[in-house]
Amino acid sequence: MIKTIAQIRVLQRLCQACIAIATTCIAIFLGAILKIYHLKSELGHLVEYALLTTTVLAGILVLILRYVRCPVCHNVYVGKNEPTLFNDKCRYCGRRPGDTG
Numbered sequence: 001m002i003k004t005i006a007q008i009r010v011l012q013r014l015c016q017a018c019i020a021i022a023t024t025c026i027a028i029f030l031g032a033i034l035k036i037y038h039l040k041s042e043l044g045h046l047v048e049y050a051l052l053t054t055t056v057l058a059g060i061l062v063l064i065l066r067y068v069r070c071p072v073c074h075n076v077y078v079g080k081n082e083p084t085l086f087n088d089k090c091r092y093c094g095r096r097p098g099d100t101g
Contacts, residue, residue, distance in 0.1 A: 002068055005090070006097040008077055011061060011068070012086050018058035025051035070095065 002008055025047050032039035039047075062085060070077045070090040078084055079091035089096045 003071055004097070005071065005077075005095060005099075008065075008068055008070075009088070009097050011065060015058055015061035015065060016086060018054040018061065022051055022054040022058060025054070 002011070028039065028047050029044075029051075031037055032044070065078055065085050066076075066083055068077050069075065070093060072095045073090060073093035075090070075092040076083070077090050078087060084091070
């Protein structure tokens, strides 16, 4: 259960990190496919597992972030009609982590 905006921001940062790692894995595979360098099969399997894991985790986090509600105003934090997944404040009440009053 998410109780603070800071926890929502942690989920957003984790999703961003997963997307960055998956993008890096794709770049590694593209370099090997284009024969820029040689990728050993053992390392290739590790990169493959990292790509699969981070892609699945990022997908799950995107689904969670699309439906998580702001603990202050109880609306969908990222917006319902046009969501922006990595915004730093609530789309409705404008609260940020650490805001008071």
